[in-house]
Amino acid sequence: MRRVVVGTRRSELAVTQTQWVMDRLADHLPAGWDMRQEKIVTKGDQILHVTLSKVGGKGLFVKEIEQALLDGRIDLAVHSMKDMPGDMPDGLCFGAVTSREDPRDCLLSRNGETLDELPENALVGTSSLRRQAQLLAYRPDLRVEPVRGNLNTRYRKLMEGQFDAIVLAAAGISRMGWEEKVTQYLPEEVMLPAVGQGALAVQCREEDEEMREVLQKAHDPATDRTVRAERTFLHAFEGGCHLPIAGYAVQKGEEVLLRGLVAHPSGSRVLKGEQRHKDPEEAGRLLAAELLDKGARELLAEVKEGLDG
Numbered sequence: 001m002r003r004v005v006v007g008t009r010r011s012e013l014a015v016t017q018t019q020w021v022m023d024r025l026a027d028h029l030p031a032g033w034d035m036r037q038e039k040i041v042t043k044g045d046q047i048l049h050v051t052l053s054k055v056g057g058k059g060l061f062v063k064e065i066e067q068a069l070l071d072g073r074i075d076l077a078v079h080s081m082k083d084m085p086g087d088m089p090d091g092l093c094f095g096a097v098t099s100r101e102d103p104r105d106c107l108l109s110r111n112g113e114t115l116d117e118l119p120e121n122a123l124v125g126t127s128s129l130r131r132q133a134q135l136l137a138y139r140p141d142l143r144v145e146p147v148r149g150n151l152n153t154r155y156r157k158l159m160e161g162q163f164d165a166i167v168l169a170a171a172g173i174s175r176m177g178w179e180e181k182v183t184q185y186l187p188e189e190v191m192l193p194a195v196g197q198g199a200l201a202v203q204c205r206e207e208d209e210e211m212r213e214v215l216q217k218a219h220d221p222a223t224d225r226t227v228r229a230e231r232t233f234l235h236a237f238e239g240g241c242h243l244p245i246a247g248y249a250v251q252k253g254e255e256v257l258l259r260g261l262v263a264h265p266s267g268s269r270v271l272k273g274e275q276r277h278k279d280p281e282e283a284g285r286l287l288a289a290e291l292l293d294k295g296a297r298e299l300l301a302e303v304k305e306g307l308d309g
């Protein structure tokens with residue numbers, strides 16, 4: 001007999017993702033177990049008027065949920081992998097990494113234009129420096145401005161005319177059932193995805209062996225490997241999560257093929273590279289070294305200075 005409490009943020013996307021994982025686990029629970037959701041309002045959900053990178057980055061959303069796990073108030077937490085910081089508090093682990101959804105980003109434009117068709121100087125809403133840099137590298141005439149809030153809020157702002165287009169992750173779109181709102185799925189060559197995009201991380205207490213065994217049913221080893229490569233790459237750069245860095249890996253036979261880039265937020269410079277290796281972490285380290293070698297260190301130092309100012 002065990003009542004498993006699954007913590008989630010309260011946004012529709014978070015609740016949907018959490019329910020998706022719960023549904024996958026439902027048939028695998030030992031006899032007498034059940035599960036329920038517990039909604040947690042994080043600081044990141046409360047502070048909506050400032051740019052995310054200025055209030056401490058994505059870690060905000062995660063810390064409070066991790067504390068609830070450590071305190072035993074909840075037993076599981078479902079997160080978007082791309083929101084997970086590189087370091088995890090002692091005592092917690094990823095019990096499962098779920099199979100990745102469409103990793104791409106997509107464009108939603110108010111008048112149905114693709115990225116190529118958007119009028120000159122069109123205003124695109126995104127708070128992601130990674131998206132901003134790649135948009136501007138491809139279309140230097142565009143204007144990019146931050147848009148905060150959950151997916152529903154961002155979509156409302158688009159439809160109200162505050163932006164001509166916004167960019168969202170295809171994974172979130174499909175989990176929300178919003179495929180019809182998509183104008184264009186952006187190819188990887190134009191918009192390399194964020195590290196971890198499309199995968200979910202199911203976090204639990206390290207010592208909770210019986211929970212970890214159940215979570216094996218939702219674990220996808222191939223996604224786990226590719227995400228490890230991407231995250232090793234990202235975290236080789238300090239303070240990685242709010243920098244204009246992209247990384248996406250696929251499994252090719254025995255190897256992981258990892259593509260990554262580091263860019264200036266203005267899009268004026270984009271350093272790209274790719275590495276393949278049997279050991280995913282090694283692919284990540286090699287790619288970071290390659291890009292540092294190509295000038296990423298100087299570029300990121302410049303970017304960080306700009307963020308502090």
Ligand SMILES: NCc1[nH]cc(CCC(=O)O)c1CC(=O)O
Nearest residue numbers: 080082168169171172197198199
């Ligand atoms: N930035 C917030 C965020 N974190 C995870 C997703 C959904 C996609 C995913 O699971 O990678 C989103 C929305 C978005 O970026 O459009």
